[in-house]
Amino acid sequence: MIAELGLAALWLAAALSALQLLGGVLAQRKEASEIARLVRPAAIMQGVLAGFAFLMLLWLFYVTDLSVKLVATNSHSAKPLVFKLAGAWGNHEGSMLLWVTVMALAGGLIALVERRLPEKTMLATLSAQAFVGLGFYAFLLLSSNPFERLPQPALEGIGLNPLLQDIGLAFHPPTLYFGYVGLSVAFSFAVGALLTRQVNPNFARAMRPWVLGAWIFLTLGITAGSYWAYYELGWGGWWFWDPVENASLMPWLAATALLHSVGVLAARDALRTWTIMLGVIAFSMSMLGTFLVRSGILTSVHAFAVDPERGSFILVLLLLYIGGSLLLFALRANTVSEGERFSVTSREGALVFNNVMLSALLGIVLLGTLYPLLTEAFDVRVSVGPPYFNPVGAIFTIPMLLIMAVGPLLRWRGDSFARIKNSVAIVAAIMLAVLALVLILGSYGLLPVLGLAVAAGLAVGSFLPLRGRNLMRAPLSLWGMVIAHFGIAVALFGMASETAFSEEKLAAVPVGESAQVGPWNVNLEQVAPVAGPNWTAIQGRLAASYDGGDPVILTPESRNFWAPPQETTESTLATRWNGQLYAVIGNQAADGRWQLRLWWKPFVTFIWYGGILIALGGLLALIGRLRTDLKRRYVKSRQADRAKEAAAL
Amino acid sequence: MTSLKVWIPLAIFLLFCGVAAYQLTQPKDEFVESTMVGKPVPDFELRPALAELPGVSIADLKDGKPKLLNIWASWCVPCIAEAPHLDVLKRQGVEIVGVAIRDRPEDVARFLNQYGNPYTKIGADDLSEIQLSIGSSGVPETFVVDGNGIIRHQHLGDVRAEHVPVLLQKLAEAGAGA
Numbered sequence: 102m103i104a105e106l107g108l109a110a111l112w113l114a115a116a117l118s119a120l121q122l123l124g125g126v127l128a129q130r131k132e133a134s135e136i137a138r139l140v141r142p143a144a145i146m147q148g149v150l151a152g153f154a155f156l157m158l159l160w161l162f163y164v165t166d167l168s169v170k171l172v173a174t175n176s177h178s179a180k181p182l183v184f185k186l187a188g189a190w191g192n193h194e195g196s197m198l199l200w201v202t203v204m205a206l207a208g209g210l211i212a213l214v215e216r217r218l219p220e221k222t223m224l225a226t227l228s229a230q231a232f233v234g235l236g237f238y239a240f241l242l243l244s245s246n247p248f249e250r251l252p253q254p255a256l257e258g259i260g261l262n263p264l265l266q267d268i269g270l271a272f273h274p275p276t277l278y279f280g281y282v283g284l285s286v287a288f289s290f291a292v293g294a295l296l297t298r299q300v301n302p303n304f305a306r307a308m309r310p311w312v313l314g315a316w317i318f319l320t321l322g323i324t325a326g327s328y329w330a331y332y333e334l335g336w337g338g339w340w341f342w343d344p345v346e347n348a349s350l351m352p353w354l355a356a357t358a359l360l361h362s363v364g365v366l367a368a369r370d371a372l373r374t375w376t377i378m379l380g381v382i383a384f385s386m387s388m389l390g391t392f393l394v395r396s397g398i399l400t401s402v403h404a405f406a407v408d409p410e411r412g413s414f415i416l417v418l419l420l421l422y423i424g425g426s427l428l429l430f431a432l433r434a435n436t437v438s439e440g441e442r443f444s445v446t447s448r449e450g451a452l453v454f455n456n457v458m459l460s461a462l463l464g465i466v467l468l469g470t471l472y473p474l475l476t477e478a479f480d481v482r483v484s485v486g487p488p489y490f491n492p493v494g495a496i497f498t499i500p501m502l503l504i505m506a507v508g509p510l511l512r513w514r515g516d517s518f519a520r521i522k523n524s525v526a527i528v529a530a531i532m533l534a535v536l537a538l539v540l541i542l543g544s545y546g547l548l549p550v551l552g553l554a555v556a557a558g559l560a561v562g563s564f565l566p567l568r569g570r571n572l573m574r575a576p577l578s579l580w581g582m583v584i585a586h587f588g589i590a591v592a593l594f595g596m597a598s599e600t601a602f603s604e605e606k607l608a609a610v611p612v613g614e615s616a617q618v619g620p621w622n623v624n625l626e627q628v629a630p631v632a633g634p635n636w637t638a639i640q641g642r643l644a645a646s647y648d649g650g651d652p653v654i655l656t657p658e659s660r661n662f663w664a665p666p667q668e669t670t671e672s673t674l675a676t677r678w679n680g681q682l683y684a685v686i687g688n689q690a691a692d693g694r695w696q697l698r699l700w701w702k703p704f705v706t707f708i709w710y711g712g713i714l715i716a717l718g719g720l721l722a723l724i725g726r727l728r729t730d731l732k733r734r735y736v737k738s739r740q741a742d743r744a745k746e747a748a749a750l
Numbered sequence: 751m752t753s754l755k756v757w758i759p760l761a762i763f764l765l766f767c768g769v770a771a772y773q774l775t776q777p778k779d780e781f782v783e784s785t786m787v788g789k790p791v792p793d794f795e796l797r798p799a800l801a802e803l804p805g806v807s808i809a810d811l812k813d814g815k816p817k818l819l820n821i822w823a824s825w826c827v828p829c830i831a832e833a834p835h836l837d838v839l840k841r842q843g844v845e846i847v848g849v850a851i852r853d854r855p856e857d858v859a860r861f862l863n864q865y866g867n868p869y870t871k872i873g874a875d876d877l878s879e880i881q882l883s884i885g886s887s888g889v890p891e892t893f894v895v896d897g898n899g900i901i902r903h904q905h906l907g908d909v910r911a912e913h914v915p916v917l918l919q920k921l922a923e924a925g926a927g928a
Contacts, residue, residue: 412774430756435753435756
């Protein structure tokens with residue numbers, strides 16, 4: 102009964118979505134249409150129904166209803182509750198339902214609260230949102246029904262893969278989905294504005310919280326994903342330029358660019374078509390990422406849920422959404438009037454530079470990711486990796502970070518370099534000092550050395566916009582920017598430090614003896630077999646002491662799974678404030694010694710601290726913007742009331 | 751923006767869709783097939799991997815009878831999984847020649863004691879030389895070799911129950927062709 106209720110709610114939501122699309126389209130005609138009045142209520146109701154359907158799915162997983170196919174194949178009565186619930190979205194059907202639900206809730210929310218835009222633009226936006234939603238409803242209802250019953254209830258569920266019973270992994274996909282859905286809202290705003298040619302600061306202000314929200318979630322998703330790959334895969338790296346990673350990075354790059362250009366549009370009414378274009382691109386990148394990951398079209402270390410049929414479905418959705426919006430853009434872009442002008446040395450100028458660099462980065466990541474796909478069509482197999490991404494990416498990243506360190510000091514519209522030359526001199530001096538210091542310390546690669554210098558300058562530069570301000574009175578959004586920019590410096594410092602100063606030791610060690618890596622002395626105390634539910638492992642017991650201090654006990658494992666047969670390494674970490682020791686145990690050599698792989702990675706944790714700071718900055722900015730919006734709305738309604746009172750008198 | 755420039759994103763996107771659609775229709779080969787399939791096994795001679803059974807040489811593969819050449823090792827876990835299915839093949843009259851990779855005679859003996867011996871001959875390939883020369887990249891792998899020493903089929907990974915009829919079929923084809 103519960104499953105049928107969920108399915109019924111889903112069909113109703115889809116029907117309302119169709120009504121919302123139709124109403125929004127009809128509202129664009131000259132004569133007023135009755136159906137247009139139904140659009141907002143339809144969007145709200147659609148959100149309620151989709152939310153209800155998702156709750157029903159959660160309930161089915163909560164009670165482990167084994168007559169439902171999805172529950173039987175993805176859950177188990179003996180599983181811990183949190184993983185039972187996470188099982189609801191830890192699979193293709195459930196994750197699609199989650200996506201649709203979040204999207205419908207977002208649509209309902211805009212319909213409920215957004216009053217700044219002209220009604221026609223608003224209805225066009227909701228209509229675009231319904232158009233995107235309908236594709237997903239079709240996907241769910243026609244080919245991936247999460248509520249499908251089994252002819253005979255199963256006796257017990259097959260369970261979630263034990264490898265995936267990881268709390269980080271349970272919440273990684275929803276985080277990214279929130280990001281993607283936020284971008285879908287931005288996309289709908291862009292399409293709505295294009296349809297009605299209403300591209301103005303109000304449009305930007307309506308769009309901005311969604312872009313910010315999406316950007317925060319994407320930042321967290323990438324940060325968490327990077328850390329997961331770092332400790333789980335046992336390769337000691339934190340970024341592999343793997344297609345799946347790139348698929349999450351590309352929407353982030355586009356969203357970052359969009360975040361900055363939408364700010365220019367909101368403040369100065371400039372960069373109109375460019376902002377629209379980025380709104381389309383940002384969502385396109387998240388759809389493209391979903392397509393690449395789910396279709397299995399690219400070979401990746403973590404391609405999952407691979408199914409060519411699903412791939413074809415998503416490709417059709419891609420064609421409709423992206424192809425359609427790009428066509429609309431091509432038809433309409435020339436009719437959107439150009440916004441305000443500005444001089445090169447101005448806040449806008451710096452932000453345009455940032456946008457161009459981010460777009461170039463996006464371009465090279467996109468090219469590198471898709472290049473193997475392109476050459477494979479001609480039967481040439483290539484793999485594109487760090488030797489391409491790192492140097493080519495740096496060409497754009499370093500100038501962008503340099504401008505970022507001082508750009509926020511510039512005034513809007515027009516400014517002179519002379520006014521900020523003192524600040525520029527401070528930042529430049531710090532960079533040069535660090536550069537000199539690192540060059541004296543030793544010889545490291547060019548990129549990490551530049552990275553360290555730029556990180557130092559940027560760390561200081563990011564706080565300069567607060568100089569001379571009353572810190573208590575500085576707007577929250579300014580603090581948000583400062584903290585996010587500082588987070589970039591922190592993350593960059595972690596990356597550069599890890600690359601420059603990491604020490605690696607591959608040693609064959611007999612039990613009872615030690616290996617040295619950096620300041621660490623690691624003693625292999627014993628090696629013992631341990632058994633798990635579907636694996637056996639050998640577990641090493643390491644006593645690691647930093648610089649002669651008290652030893653920390655580490656227990657790295659090398660696991661052998663037998664169904665499917667697979668060998669995995671469980672790395673272990675010893676974290677200090679100034680870095681991490683990373684230990685992996687390998688096979689036993691013929692003479693009884695054990696392979697130990699040890700890394701000392703100074704300040705590697707700063708990469709993820711930086712990521713968290715960036716997201717925190719975004720959160721502060723979001724709260725600040727929402728507060729301003731609410732204040733503005735309150736003032737407006739007061740004005741309207743007063744006007745009414747005055748008229749009544 | 752000038753009027754032509756705004757069409758560029760759409761053009762790039764459509765190009766991508768074309769390539770992606772083409773790629774989706776292509777079968778995905780996840781395994782790297784040996785390029786030696788259809789070619790003769792190169793000359794080789796391997797000493798016995800354990801005292802009781804003879805070693806393997808190229809002459810054994812050219813005696814006019816199609817057989818299976820099984821690349822395995824006592825230290826390989828999936829090889830344990832495929833042992834009962836190799837036994838089924840043996841009982842159906844298939845001759846299986848083994849090549850033990852980087853192994854020790856006592857380990858080989860212990861493995862065969864524990865999981866049964868489907869082999870008529872086992873050669874010791876201590877440096878994986880033969881393995882590499884016939885284009886095998888891992889253990890276990892099973893090759894169908896016809897009576898003239900020509901590789902007819904390569905099976906990657908452990909032999910499971912559903913692969914037994916396939917291998918029998920391939921052997922029958924190799925016998926007819928030789």
